[in-house]
Amino acid sequence: MIARLLEGMPRAAAVLLALLFALMAAAPLFAGDYLLTVLILILYFAYVGQAWNIMMGFAGQLSLGHALYVGLGAYTAAALFVHFGIGPWIGLAAAVPLCALVGAFVGFLAFRFRVAGVYFAILTIAVAEFARVGFDHLDWTRGSAGLFLPVAQYARNDLWHLRGHPVMFYYILLSATAIAGLGCRALLRSRVGYFWLAIREDEEAARALGIDTFRYKMVAVVISAAMTAFAGVIYAFYYNNLFPEQVFHISRSIEIILGPIVGGIGTLFGPILGAFVLTGLAEMLTGALAALGIDIPGAKQVFYGICLLAVIVALPEGIWPWLSRRLGLGSDKP
Amino acid sequence: MSALLAIDGVSKRFRGLLAVDRVSLAVPEGAIVAVIGPNGAGKTTLFNMIAGVHAPDTGTIRFAGRRIDGLPPDQICRQGIGRTFQIVRPFPALTVEDNVMVGALLHRRQAPQARLRAHEVLRWLDLYDKRAQRAATLTLPDRKRLEVARALATDPRLLLLDEVMAGLRPTETDRMVAVLKQLNQASGLTIVLIEHVMRAVMALAARILVLHHGAAIAEGAPEEVVRHPAVIHSYLGAEDVA
């Protein structure tokens, strides 16, 4: 199974990936609490970055509102838990179809009525903003007062209810990131993957080759939204509190796309690498500033801006295509 | 016998300009037909109507007996019409092989089968050795060949070629002519080609349609058409006179 999923990968790339995975799997053994929370954040962004990359990197549809799916996933699972005591995995079974449906709605609106390019991106922002305002006034989820999950000290990790130590979340996100990576690779090497790339490169030429571009763009949005729903569920049960103002905010959507941009849009490893680089460096910076007793509000945002600028100027395709060439791994498809 | 492609009185107007004016053409299965005419005559517009980019304002287009005018381009391709673009449109960031893979996957579910087809087509068009190159790095003649390869990979019954010989050297033109002839004879592929390179037209086409200002001014066997007074006057003659 794993062998099939890795088929066609350069040997060196497979070995490096295996090493990275082994290192990550062993990390909780030596990482302290702080490093663990940073790694959790990195994995979270690596996961959602991959989900976003399916839409933008593969199918060429720019979403600037992916916080919508994180928020919907988070609120769905959290509300079901708070109101009915329904566990997160069943909540996930509700969140995924809901996000898929909302993604299909956004996609249908856009692709049916030829809302493309910049206008499509604006539409995704608008829908996320609509959700933010809507949830602010939705009593069922406690509106702007925020939705809180009951927190207590747990004697042991309860995987079924996602109550427990961060290590549990760490392993869940590590598995999700790895599965997402293998899944993206399988998609990209399949029929739908080729059709996505064709649409991204030249939609009219893609249609001339018989590709039902509406359908395949819809597939991309739905898969991406459904994948992102999972991140939302984990987010809710990890942080235990949700505010519309926070989860649906456009800055959350932007954070999601920074990793893939820095790592390499449209590449398989780019979103993962980007999450490590950006979140890793940003946390190091925050740590360093704290150690020096300096408090600069917004330092992280400024740092993100500088990173983005540096990458766009020096490596417009992202770090990974350049790095994989330097490592002799050939093409940017690992 | 009914034609594979039957165009009946199609017109297309762009704002004030009548780009195609009541053109009719019947292309029997297995035929090679050329469409010639000066720049701006409406040749590409005629192709765009067949391929579904524009719906004709008047007239009908039938393919294999079914009405196709007004259908979207992807449906028309799936019915068996492949087309190339005069202004080439490769997928620039993809390799030559992956460009052709996209076409080959239309009627093949699995990538490995599509890859076999892509390799076969790439060999025909002498692009096999360049298959790992990004399409953006190709020279114009190679991009023209890639257009043909990609369209062929979709297994069309009818191939529409829009000036694919332009920019090719004479030896390359002869090679392309030979490839197209071979495909036509071996698999019965029907071809309609827009072409300025008369050397290729004369070598390939059994019939020629001449467009001028959107209207069909002559149609027939190559020898007849090139002697047709209106054609000499409006098109071929222009060079002779000069």
Ligand SMILES: Nc1ncnc2c1ncn2[C@@H]1O[C@H](COP(=O)(O)OP(=O)(O)O)[C@@H](O)[C@H]1O
């Ligand atoms: N999409 C379009 N919009 C407006 N005018 C067009 C369009 N396509 C073609 N035309 C015009 O129609 C006429 C015929 O063009 P075209 O079919 O490209 O000619 P040809 O391929 O014979 O050189 C030209 O005058 C051209 O400017």
Ligand SMILES: [Mg+2]
């Ligand atoms: Mg033309």
